[in-house]
Amino acid sequence: MKNRLETLRKERGIRQEELAETLEVSRQTIGSLENGRYNPSILLAFKISRYFGLPIEEIFIYEENANE
Amino acid sequence: MNKKTWLFAVLLILGIALIGLSFIFKADSTKAVQGIMLGIGAGLMGMSLARLSMIKHVENNPDLGRQAEIDMKDERNVMIRAKAKAASADVTRWFIMSLAFLMILINAPLWTTLCVVGVYLLYHVLALVFMSYYQKKM
Numbered sequence: 001m002k003n004r005l006e007t008l009r010k011e012r013g014i015r016q017e018e019l020a021e022t023l024e025v026s027r028q029t030i031g032s033l034e035n036g037r038y039n040p041s042i043l044l045a046f047k048i049s050r051y052f053g054l055p056i057e058e059i060f061i062y063e064e065n066a067n068e
Numbered sequence: 069m070n071k072k073t074w075l076f077a078v079l080l081i082l083g084i085a086l087i088g089l090s091f092i093f094k095a096d097s098t099k100a101v102q103g104i105m106l107g108i109g110a111g112l113m114g115m116s117l118a119r120l121s122m123i124k125h126v127e128n129n130p131d132l133g134r135q136a137e138i139d140m141k142d143e144r145n146v147m148i149r150a151k152a153k154a155a156s157a158d159v160t161r162w163f164i165m166s167l168a169f170l171m172i173l174i175n176a177p178l179w180t181t182l183c184v185v186g187v188y189l190l191y192h193v194l195a196l197v198f199m200s201y202y203q204k205k206m
Contacts, residue, residue, distance in 0.1 A: 029144040
């Protein structure tokens with residue numbers, strides 16, 4: 001699943017460490033999310049969505065054929 | 069002192085006491101008891117000392133403690149730990165089975181082979197038990 005996390009974070013001038021601290025996850029998790037190596041749980045996705053004040057589908061892009 | 073400090077302080081005292089008491093069982097007939105007491109005592113002492121020094125370190129550096137807690141609860145880290153445990157259990161299963169065949173090849177006493185096969189079966193029984201548990205829970 002692709003996401004716009006890195007773009008949104010950079011637009012707001014936030015460092016990975018700051019975002020990680022606010023969301024109470026490790027910095028590595030933020031890095032993995034941004035690289036698309038890790039898909040967040042629904043709880044973390046909601047936390048991220050609330051943090052940026054955007055709907056989940058505007059941050060995470062679900063692709064039907066991503067796993068094929 | 070918080071609950072954890074108390075627990076590890078008690079375990080440390082217990083470990084030291086076990087090491088001390090083990091010297092009572094010096095006789096040849098109780099050597100095994102002495103060995104077990106020494107082993108458990110040393111293990112408890114080492115673990116308690118390590119945990120107590122960790123607690124002290126975190127008390128002196130609250131930021132480090134908070135970061136350690138975040139790292140421990142981090143969902144990706146939790147998933148990584150669970151996957152690593154599952155993978156190591158899978159690898160260990162094959163080692164146990166190989167050990168059982170090795171026991172047969174070296175003509176080891178039947179009870180040792182049966183013990184190893186028992187451990188192998190225990191792995192599968194536990195896997196079924198946990199699967200059933202998590203299917204009900206999740």
